[in-house]
Amino acid sequence: MDLEVPCYFEKAMEKMHGLAIESERNRQCMVEAGVVNAMVHVITKSFKQGRTRCLEEALTILCLLWNSAAMVNNMKHLVGENLDFINSLTWILQLHQVDNNVKMVNEVIPILKSTIEVANSTILGNLKLEFFIEIISIIKNNRALSLHAIKSALHVLIETCSLGRNRVKIVEAGAVMELIELALEKQEKNITELMFILLAHLCSCADGREQFLHHAASIAMLSKKTLRVSSTTDDQALRIFSLISKFSASNEVVKEMLRVGAVTKLCMVMQADCASYCQAHQCE
Structure with a gap:
């Protein structure tokens, strides 16, 4: 694959991006060809090497392919036991919250939600305090983000706080105060319900x-x-x-x-x- 050849990497990413946008048929073929696996690899490798070259393209392609029917059965195997991928997404959130790239934060959070939903208990138990600090900062900066992103962030916290050690970390990261502040504002019903479920936990x-x-x-x-x-x-x-x-x-x-x-x-x-x-x- 051209992704492994440095001089062709950017062109290959641009071509895949264009194909993914073009049609559902293309997206289905790309999933079957293993493009999702390749994008997860690109994102994880970028995190480990600390580079951002074509990172936005990789995330956008992954977002476009993520909800494909062919992807559903592979998610647990691909990302459910992959702490590096969760750490990569956390790193990306940190980068884009610093530079106020709302578009990328809106794209990353739903992917993180889907990943956490299929993660095993060992992965959930190894989440660091920094992970929760990043998720809670999304709730704190909610005015700039989509409702879908806010809901996804709340789902991530609800899903992870089933473990007692995570509950303590979420509290330590300042979730309770931020949830109360958010609840004091007028919110749509689904968001209020999620906030109250989390607060009760x-x-x-x-x-x-x-x-x-x-x-x-x-x-x-x-x-x-x-x-x-x-x-x-x-x-x-x-x-x-x-x-x-x-x-x-x-x-x-x-x-x-x-x-x-x-x-x-x-x-x-x-x-x-x-x-x-x-x-x-x-x-x-």
Whole structure:
């Protein structure tokens, strides 16, 4: 393949880029010919050598081919056990967040999400703090990015925090404070649901609850969103309230819950649940 010949490398990348853009048939043939494997190799090699030559082209080609039907069955084998590839994507995110290349960040994050979804537990357990810092910085800089990128970043954190050691790293990287700040802004329903799912996971550990309560608006935000977004958000809000009440219910916390109307909201949830229960039994 011309990719292995330095003098032909750029031309080969340009040609593949053009073919991938041209048609779905071309993309299908390229997947079958092993181009995805080649692009993963190019990206990983670029990371190890610290060079960016044709890196954008490699990522764009990979994005175009990633969702092909022929790719689905190969993903776990190709990237699910490849920590170098995850480290490469993290490196690329770092590069492009520094130079404000929004387009590339928007392309990399969905690939990272798909990679994390097929990664085995050993790979997930070896993720470094720097990985989580980069993902959380995407949430922090959300105004410049697409909704798809923000959702993908939240999915990455939810998927990885199933391991306790990762939960601690996510909290250490400052996720709780950034999630609360993001939740204070008006968000679409799906993003709010993902944020609350993640917050509930993080509040299951002591450091997560401590950070949550350290934010002056955390309980007020939780109370305000309850019964206003969706049943999924309500379930996660109740889970967070339960964790806070069980493990962190100081006098100050209880007073804050009373002050911002959280107790009233909890009573309203109980009334709504009772009404639903009674209605269901009347219909029997």
